[in-house]
Structures are given as C-alpha cells and as structure tokens.
Amino acid sequence: MIRNRVDVIILGQGIAGTTLAWRLLSAGCTVMVLDRGDRITASKIAAGLMTPITGKRFAISWDWEDFYSAAAQFYREIETKTETQFFDELPMLRLFQTAEERQTFEGKLSRLTDLVSSTRPDFKTFQHAAAEGGFEMIGGRLHVEEYLKASRKMFQSMESYSECSVDVQTEIEIQPNGIVIPKLNLTSKHFVTCQGFQSTMFPHFDPVKFNPAKGEILDIKTHNSNIDRVIHRGIWMSPRGKQIRIGATYDWSDLSNEVTENGRNWLTSRLNNLLSSEYEIVQHQAAIRPTMKDFHPVLGAHPKMNNVLIFNGLGSKGSLMAPRLAQMLTNQMLHQTPLPRNLSVERWFRTDPEN
Numbered sequence: 568m569i570r571n572r573v574d575v576i577i578l579g580q581g582i583a584g585t586t587l588a589w590r591l592l593s594a595g596c597t598v599m600v601l602d603r604g605d606r607i608t609a610s611k612i613a614a615g616l617m618t619p620i621t622g623k624r625f626a627i628s629w630d631w632e633d634f635y636s637a638a639a640q641f642y643r644e645i646e647t648k649t650e651t652q653f654f655d656e657l658p659m660l661r662l663f664q665t666a667e668e669r670q671t672f673e674g675k676l677s678r679l680t681d682l683v684s685s686t687r688p689d690f691k692t693f694q695h696a697a698a699e700g701g702f703e704m705i706g707g708r709l710h711v712e713e714y715l716k717a718s719r720k721m722f723q724s725m726e727s728y729s730e731c732s733v734d735v736q737t738e739i740e741i742q743p744n745g746i747v748i749p750k751l752n753l754t755s756k757h758f759v760t761c762q763g764f765q766s767t768m769f770p771h772f773d774p775v776k777f778n779p780a781k782g783e784i785l786d787i788k789t790h791n792s793n794i795d796r797v798i799h800r801g802i803w804m805s806p807r808g809k810q811i812r813i814g815a816t817y818d819w820s821d822l823s824n825e826v827t828e829n830g831r832n833w834l835t836s837r838l839n840n841l842l843s844s845e846y847e848i849v850q851h852q853a854a855i856r857p858t859m860k861d862f863h864p865v866l867g868a869h870p871k872m873n874n875v876l877i878f879n880g881l882g883s884k885g886s887l888m889a890p891r892l893a894q895m896l897t898n899q900m901l902h903q904t905p906l907p908r909n910l911s912v913e914r915w916f917r918t919d920p921e922n
C-alpha cells in the first residue's frame with residue numbers, strides 16, 4: 568500500500584533521493600520515494616569513499632570540513648534510526664607513485680596538517696609499492712548499498728516508498744497547485760527528480776548540461792589478510808569483509824552499463840603494481856556518475872515552476888556531498904532559503920552571462 572497524497576514526490580532512490588527523503592521527513596514533510604529498482608546504478612556500485620586530499624596536486628576536497636561534518640553527523644543519525652551500521656570513519660593510506668609526487672606533497676604539507684597523520688604510517692604490506700613513501704589521512708566510508716537498503720525498509724514501513732518506473736515525458740502532470748501521477752493515483756505539492764544521469768531525460772530541465780562519466784570497478788578476493796584500510800595509489804582499494812573493491816575508471820564517451828576489457832585492464836595494471844599477492848576477480852561492474860559540465864552539483868526549483876525541483880550532479884562525491892546539499896534543498900523548499908549561485912539550477916537558465 569502507498570499513500571496517495573504527499574508533500575513531496577521524489578523520483579529515484581539513489582544517494583540523492585534517499586538523503587533528501589530523510590531530510591524532508593526530519594523537517595516534518597510527507598514523502599513518496601519512487602524507484603524502478605535497477606540492479607546496477609552509480610549508488611549501488613559506489614565505494615562510498617570520502618577522501619579529503621585528492622589528485623596529483625593533493626588538493627583539499629572543496630569545502631571539506633563543512634561537507635564532512637554534515638555527512639558524518641547525518642549518517643550516524645540514520646544509523647541510529649535504522650539500527651544498521653553503514654558508516655565508518657577510518658584513516659586512509661596514500662602512497663606516492665613518483666618522487667615528483669612526493670615533492671609536491673612535501674611542498675603543500677603545511678596546509679594539510681589537519682588532515683594528515685603526524686606519525687609515519689606502516690607500509691609493511693605494500694613495501695614494494697611504497698618506495699617513495701606516503702602518508703595517512705583522515706577519511707570516511709559509506710557502505711552505500713546498506714544505507715540504501717536500510718533506508719528503503721524504513722520508507723516502506725512508513726508507506727513512503729514504491730518500486731515503479733515513471734516515464735517523465737508522459738506520466739507526470741505538472742499543475743500550478745500540484746503534481747499528479749495518474750497511473751499511481753498520486754498527488755503532491757512538490758516533485759523532485761533525483762534520477763542520477765537519467766535526469767537528462769527530464770524535459771523541463773533541458774538547459775541543464777550533464778557530462779556523465781562511466782566508472783568501472785572490480786571486486787577481488789586475495790589471501791593477503793593484512794589489508795585493513797583504504798589505500799590510494801593511482802587507484803583505490805577498499806577492503807570489506809573477505810573482498811576488496813578496486814576502482815575506478817572514468818570514461819565520458821561510452822554511457823552504457825557494460826563492462827569493458829579496457830576498463831578491466833586499466834584497473835588490473837595498476838592493481839598489479841600495488842598488490843604483490845595473488846588475487847581472484849569475483850565481480851566487474853560499471854555505472855554512470857551524474858557529473859555536470861561545470862562539475863558542480865545542481866539543485867533547486869525550476870525557475871518557472873517552483874514545485875518542480877532537481878537534486879543531481881553529485882559526480883564522484885555523492886556520499887560526501889549529499890547530506891549537506893539535501894539540507895540546503897530542504898531549506899529552499901520549506902523556507903525559501905536562497906541556494907549558493909554555483910549550486911543552484913538557475914545558473915543553467917540564465918541568458919545573461921554576467922548574471
């Protein structure tokens with residue numbers, strides 16, 4: 568059974584839709600989350616890593632402190648509400664690939680001290696891959712599938728979830744005083760598309776320019792039982808139970824969920840430099856990250872239809888960014904709190920480049 572009148576319909580139960588649903592419920596709204604239950608989505612295969620220092624230039628992730636503290640607090644709260652464990656705060660190891668990388672890091676270290684451990688990490692397990700050394704940094708990890716599953720169960724128990732596919736071109740009626748999905752006999756005050764890269768299909772958000780990026784990952788098994796933390800060295804390795812997730816590739820040309828030989832080879836060639844023990848590949852998967860042309864998330868109400876909203880563009884940082892952004896969107900919907908210009912969907916509708 569599902570409700571037939573709610574404050575907000577959310578289309579998509581990935582990280583975006585799930586996190587927004589929790590924020591709206593906490594603010595006292597009624598919601599209906601609709602998802603067609605695709606077996607593989609960006610959220611379902613993501614490693615959920617929250618990494619403060621990234622890339623060859625050791626850049627601090629944008630607004631790290633605010634995003635991370637909001638995320639950690641939010642996931643802890645939802646763990647309590649769902650009585651499930653899906654969030655870890657854990658130190659991560661970053662190994663330098665070259666002497667130049669190490670020198671770049673050393674030049675920046677004074678600006679990174681809050682994020683980097685002052686004690687020298689133990690490289691024993693990766694001696695052969697750590698000739699240039701490395702460092703340990705703080706970090707977090709969301710077990711995304713568990714988070715989605717536990718949330719879905721709670722939404723179902725509140726009659727706030729339905730598994731179904733909605734054709735956004737033909738099955739949604741947008742009226743000035745509300746949204747109607749006739750086939751579900753469902754009406755709401757607001758509608759939010761949280762469809763990941765599939766939001767490109769939503770006709771009213773046509774000016775929003777996506778630049779989706781396919782990502783492939785491997786799950787492996789190895790007898791090396793000393794791998795107890797996330798390691799970064801060209802790729803990342805994230806151990807969980809008896810398996811280790813390895814990722815990830817970026818490809819902007821092929822937007823299918825098909826895995827490729829190239830993707831597998833790219834990952835294994837880097838893995839072979841990092842892991843000296845034998846391993847077995849047990850799973851190879853691919854999904855599409857919803858990335859925007861300007862690399863910023865996109866949220867807010869359509870400029871001409873304030874009851875139709877979007878929450879998207881989480882790119883490769885969905886777990887880190889979703890909790891704070893979902894709160895911003897909730898505040899806009901309920902209290903008309905303005906959104907930062909670089910995140911607001913309105914930026915895609917402006918015709919005057921000065922604005």
Ligand SMILES: Cc1cc2nc3c(=O)[nH]c(=O)nc-3n(C[C@H](O)[C@H](O)[C@H](O)COP(=O)(O)OP(=O)(O)OC[C@H]3O[C@@H](n4cnc5c(N)ncnc54)[C@H](O)[C@@H]3O)c2cc1C
Pocket residue numbers: 578579580581582583584601602603604605608609610611612613614615616617731732733734735761762763764765781782783784814815816853854855856857878879880881882883884885886887
């Ligand atoms: C290989 C890979 C590794 C990643 N690793 C990380 C990581 O370590 N850390 C991190 O933070 N992020 C990571 N990401 C990125 C992260 O996964 C994304 O930012 C996030 O999943 C985006 O979530 P979303 O809810 O916007 O989209 P999605 O996960 O795509 O969810 C959209 C949902 O909408 C549903 N849907 C779409 N259209 C319809 C419709 N018409 N009717 C009904 N339902 C519909 C889909 O079934 C889906 O469930 C990774 C991504 C990939 C691909």
